Amino acid sequence: DQQVKQNSPSLSVQEGRISILNCDYTNSMFDYFLWYKKYPAEGPTFLISISSIKDKNEDGRFTVFLNKSAKHLSLHIVPSQPGDSAVYFCAASGLSRGSTLGRLYFGRGTQLTVWP
Amino acid sequence: NAGVMQNPRHLVRRRGQEARLRCSPMKGHSHVYWYRQLPEEGLKFMVYLQKENIIDESGMPKERFSAEFPKEGPSILRIQQVVRGDSAAYFCASSRQTSGMYNEQFFGPGTRLTVL
Numbered sequence: 179d180q181q182v183k184q185n186s187p188s189l190s191v192q193e194g195r196i197s198i199l200n201c202d203y204t205n206s207m208f209d210y211f212l213w214y215k216k217y218p219a220e221g222p223t224f225l226i227s228i229s230s231i232k233d234k235n236e237d238g239r240f241t242v243f244l245n246k247s248a249k250h251l252s253l254h255i256v257p258s259q260p261g262d263s264a265v266y267f268c269a270a271s272g273l274s275r276g277s278t279l280g281r282l283y284f285g286r287g288t289q290l291t292v293w294p
Numbered sequence: 295n296a297g298v299m300q301n302p303r304h305l306v307r308r309r310g311q312e313a314r315l316r317c318s319p320m321k322g323h324s325h326v327y328w329y330r331q332l333p334e335e336g337l338k339f340m341v342y343l344q345k346e347n348i349i350d351e352s353g354m355p356k357e358r359f360s361a362e363f364p365k366e367g368p369s370i371l372r373i374q375q376v377v378r379g380d381s382a383a384y385f386c387a388s389s390r391q392t393s394g395m396y397n398e399q400f401f402g403p404g405t406r407l408t409v410l
Contacts (some may be wrong), residue, residue, distance in 0.1 A: 182336075212398070221298070221385050221401035222337070267336060280327065280350055282387075282399060284336035 181205045182270050184285035193294050197255040201268030201285055204249065208270040212282070213242060213253045216265045225266075226253070258292045265289050296321065298388050298402035299368075306408045313373040313380070315405045319388030326369045327387045327399060328361060337385060343369060376409045383407075 183202045191197045201211075209230035214222035228235040228242045228251070235242050241254045255262055269282040299318040307313050319326050325344055329337040339353040343363035354361065358376075363369040373380055383406050387399035 184336075214401075219403075219406075221300075221403045224398060224400060227398060269337075280325065280342040281339040281353070282327075282329075282337075283339070284329075286334075286336040 180286075181208075182268055182283045182285040184268055184288050186288050187286070188289040188291070190291045190293065191258045193260055193292055194257045197253075197258045197262065197290055197292065199253040199255075199266050199268075199288050199290065201251050201253075202249060203251075203270050203283075205270070205272070205283070206249070207272045208283070210271045211242070211244060211251050212269045212271070213240075214267045214269060215262075216267060216287070222267055255290075258290075260292050260294060262292050263290055298323075298386055298400055300384075300386050300402035300405050302405060303403060304406050304408070306410065307376050308410050309377055310375050313376050313407055315371040315373075315384050315386075315407070317369040317371070317386030317388075317402060319369070319386075320400055323388035323390055323400075325389045326363050327389075328369075328371050329385045329387065331383045331385065331404075333382075340371070373407075376407075378409050381407055381409045 181204050212227040213225040215225050216222045226237050226240045226242050228244050233244050244251045265287040267287045268285040271282050298320055301316050327342050328340040331337045341354050341361045342350040346365050358374045360372045383404045385404045386402045389399045
C-alpha cells in the first residue's frame with residue numbers, strides 16, 4: 179500500500195527555469211515531510227523538510243509547499259542547474275501518538291534532468 | 295565529522311549463503327534505521343533500532359532476516375539463506391532522536407547485494 183506517491187517518474191527542465199516536483203500522501207497522521215536527492219550508487223541526501231504546522235519552507239533555491247487539505251506537497255527548484263539532475267524522493271513521517279514513530283515512508287522518486 | 299558508514303559497498307552471495315551488512319551511525323546518533331530499495335522502486339522501511347533494542351521491525355520479512363544494534367560496534371543486518379529476490383540496495387540511516395522532535399534521517403551510501 180503506497181502511502182506516499184510521486185506520480186511523475188521523470189521531469190525534464192531547461193537550465194535556469196523552475197523545476198516543480200510533486201508528491202501526494204494518503205495518511206492523515208503524517209505531520210512531517212522531507213525531500214531527499216539521490217545520485218546513482220549513492221545514498222539519499224537530505225534536502226529540505228516541512229512540518230504540518232507550516233505551508234511553506236524555503237532554503238536557498240529550494241522551496242517546499244504543503245497543502246494539508248489536499249494531502250499534497252511540492253518541491254520547487256529555481257533556478258534549476260544541471261547539477262540538480264538526480265532522483266528526488268518525497269518522504270513522510272509521523273510524530274503524533276498513533277502513528278508509527280521513526281520510520282519514513284518514501285515515494286518511488288522522480289528523475290529530474292536539467293539540460294543546458 | 296564522518297557521516298553514516300556502511301560496509302561492504304558491494305556484496306555478492308550465492309543462493310543459500312548468509313549476508314551480513316554493517317552500519318555505523320553518525321557520531322552522536324543513537325537511532326538506526328534500515329531500508330531496502332528494489333530496482334525502480336522507492337526505499338522501503340525494514341527496521342528501526344536503538345542501542346540494544348529493536349523498536350520497530352514491522353518492515354522486516356518474518357524469516358531469514360534479523361537486525362541488531364549492540365552496545366558496542368556497528369548495527370548489523372543479517373540475511374540467512376539468501377535468495378535471488380534479496381538482491382537490492384540496502385541503506386542504513388541514523389538520527390539523533392525521535393521523541394518530541396522531527397525525524398531528520400541521514401543516509402549511508404548503501405550496500406548493493408547481488409545474489410547469484
